[in-house]
Amino acid sequence: MKVVSAGLTDVGRKRNHNEDSFLIDDELQLYVVADGMGGHAGGGTASRIAVETIDKELRRAREGRDNPFVTTSNLQDALLPDALRTAVERACLAIFTTAQEDPRLSGMGTTVISLVVRDNQAFFAHVGDSRAYLVRGPLIQQISEDHSLVNEQIKAGMITPEEAKHSRYKNIITRSVGFEEEVQVDVMGVVAEPGDVFLLCSDGLANMVEDRELHEAVQSSASLADVPKRLIDLANERGGDDNITVIVVQVSA
Amino acid sequence: MAKKSYTLIVVPDHESPVKRYRVQKSLFLQVGGGALLLAGLALGATFHYFQVARDAAENRILREENLTLRGQLKSVRERIEHIGSTLDRVERFDQKLRAITLLSDPQRNLAMGPVEQEPGVGSPAAETAFTELASMESPKALTGKLDRLSAEATRQEQSLHELQAYFQDQKSLLASTPSLWPTRGWVTSDFGSRLDPYTADRVMHAGMDIAAPHGKDVFAPSDGTVVFAGLEGGYGNVIVIDHGYGIKTRYGHLAKILVKAGDRVKRGGLIAAVGNTGRSTGPHLHYEVRVNGIPQNPRKFILEE
Numbered sequence: 208m209k210v211v212s213a214g215l216t217d218v219g220r221k222r223n224h225n226e227d228s229f230l231i232d233d234e235l236q237l238y239v240v241a242d243g244m245g246g247h248a249g250g251g252t253a254s255r256i257a258v259e260t261i262d263k264e265l266r267r268a269r270e271g272r273d274n275p276f277v278t279t280s281n282l283q284d285a286l287l288p289d290a291l292r293t294a295v296e297r298a299c300l301a302i303f304t305t306a307q308e309d310p311r312l313s314g315m316g317t318t319v320i321s322l323v324v325r326d327n328q329a330f331f332a333h334v335g336d337s338r339a340y341l342v343r344g345p346l347i348q349q350i351s352e353d354h355s356l357v358n359e360q361i362k363a364g365m366i367t368p369e370e371a372k373h374s375r376y377k378n379i380i381t382r383s384v385g386f387e388e389e390v391q392v393d394v395m396g397v398v399a400e401p402g403d404v405f406l407l408c409s410d411g412l413a414n415m416v417e418d419r420e421l422h423e424a425v426q427s428s429a430s431l432a433d434v435p436k437r438l439i440d441l442a443n444e445r446g447g448d449d450n451i452t453v454i455v456v457q458v459s460a
Numbered sequence: 461m462a463k464k465s466y467t468l469i470v471v472p473d474h475e476s477p478v479k480r481y482r483v484q485k486s487l488f489l490q491v492g493g494g495a496l497l498l499a500g501l502a503l504g505a506t507f508h509y510f511q512v513a514r515d516a517a518e519n520r521i522l523r524e525e526n527l528t529l530r531g532q533l534k535s536v537r538e539r540i541e542h543i544g545s546t547l548d549r550v551e552r553f554d555q556k557l558r559a560i561t562l563l564s565d566p567q568r569n570l571a572m573g574p575v576e577q578e579p580g581v582g583s584p585a586a587e588t589a590f591t592e593l594a595s596m597e598s599p600k601a602l603t604g605k606l607d608r609l610s611a612e613a614t615r616q617e618q619s620l621h622e623l624q625a626y627f628q629d630q631k632s633l634l635a636s637t638p639s640l641w642p643t644r645g646w647v648t649s650d651f652g653s654r655l656d657p658y659t660a661d662r663v664m665h666a667g668m669d670i671a672a673p674h675g676k677d678v679f680a681p682s683d684g685t686v687v688f689a690g691l692e693g694g695y696g697n698v699i700v701i702d703h704g705y706g707i708k709t710r711y712g713h714l715a716k717i718l719v720k721a722g723d724r725v726k727r728g729g730l731i732a733a734v735g736n737t738g739r740s741t742g743p744h745l746h747y748e749v750r751v752n753g754i755p756q757n758p759r760k761f762i763l764e765e
Binding site: 282285288330341343344345346347350358359361362363364367368393394395396398400 | 688689737753
């Protein structure tokens with residue numbers, strides 16, 4: 208399958224520096240969005256280390272003995288989920304170690320949403336509240352489950368999804384990469400159909416724009432390359448509370 | 461009056477002398493009266509005897525009749541108890557249907573008006589009444605029992621009528637309710653707090669585990685759209701179906717996924733095969749129902765036996 212991608216990041220309207228990082232590696236067909244947090248320069252450093260480490264680790268794995276980028280007939284047998292998980296775990300350790308060495312970076316961490324497309328299979332590794340969506344025809348579906356306090360509150364029946372949107376605690380995440388030495392990484396895999404669009408974004412977009420608006424932007428844009436700009440503009444029109452990062456990846460036959 | 465007397469002369473045929481007896485009239489009258497009295501008594505006794513004999517015959521018939529009536533009473537009582545338990549079942553079903561209608565949002569409850577208050581107030585009393593009645597043996601209680609049963613039946617009928625009217629407007633909601641078992645097997649772990657099979661920690665089990673042979677069919681419990689079909693960490697192969705009205709169902713540890721994201725599925729449609737993928741100790745289906753993101757007990761929605 209052919210894969211095309213586009214990505215963009217923006218500082219937003221309220222923050223004075225951008226702590227998001229993203230990676231588009233069309234050769235590996237690896238895409239990562241990381242939303243850093245903590246310390247003066249910590250957030251940006253954490254997210255940058257995350258995307259760099261994940262890229263480096265997957266490239267190294269590809270050269271290694273057990274190349275995870277082999278074609279497998281079904282999702283269960285694929286090696287990429289574990290390779291992705293390991294890459295994010297290594298990123299976690301790298302960020303943690305860096306923070307230990309420099310007190311100014313102490314307590315930094317980042318979210319990670321990463322995607323690898325291999326043939327017709329798409330794999331995700333995920334920590335925190337950055338999101339991955341699948342847009343397929345009339346369907347838009349969030350594939351990752353937010354590791355956030357409000358999501359835990361929703362699942363416990365304490366608040367409704369509507370209340371969650373206006374919660375004071377919506378920025379609190381329950382897992383992050385690099386804050387501790389180890390992190391529990393969620394991995395997902397789906398079989399891609401020709402025409403599918405995967406959208407990765409930081410919460411700067413997800414908190415400002417409804418799912419159906421994401422869907423509409425993807426469906427109605429003349430070119431995939433226009434989508435990130437259009438969505439970032441929309442988030443900024445609504446206040447641009449946080450850094451905004453968007454990657455769109457389209458697969459076609 | 462002078463003492464009258466009669467003389468009885470007995471003349472034998474042969475040579476014996478003639479015998480002469482003198483009998484006073486009063487004695488004669490006394491003996492005559494006595495004989496008459498005796499005859500009367502005998503007649504009365506005979507009459508009484510025939511009467512008693514007739515009663516005895518009737519008694520036998522009555523006894524038989526009594527026996528059959530007793531048998532009939534027993535079967536009537538059994539039937540009433542049966543009706544009572546049927547009504548209990550109808551009552552529970554009614555409550556289940558109500559539970560389903562009340563699940564989505566509070567505004568929907570209001571649309572039901574006073575209907576929803578009744579089961580809470582009326583039913584527990586009615587249920588205990590049935591079990592109480594079952595132990596009563598006196599036929600006198602039957603009337604009361606019947607009265608209560610018919611009152612209960614009327615109440616149920618009315619309640620079901622209201623539900624029917626409600627569902628007429630809510631056909632799509634009904635179609636969205638995951639009311640079938642997704643697969644058949646032993647429920648090895650129910651919804652709620654349990655010991656984790658791997659770590660033995662007490663954790664919340666957000667779904668229901670149904671143990672079934674590897675490869676057994678998994679069916680959609682109601683209409684919906686597949687929103688996820690793929691791998692998901694510890695749950696292995698996973699399907700998520702969105703049924704609308706905030707209801708989503710999840711199926712984990714599948715061996716095979718037969719649908720893809722975006723597919724429309726019908727109630728009873730084949731979607732997957734039971735398996736052992738992910739973090740699983742044996743072939744089983746992990747089945748979850750979430751309403752507005754909150755995991756609910758799947759049994760609440762299953763209307764099948």
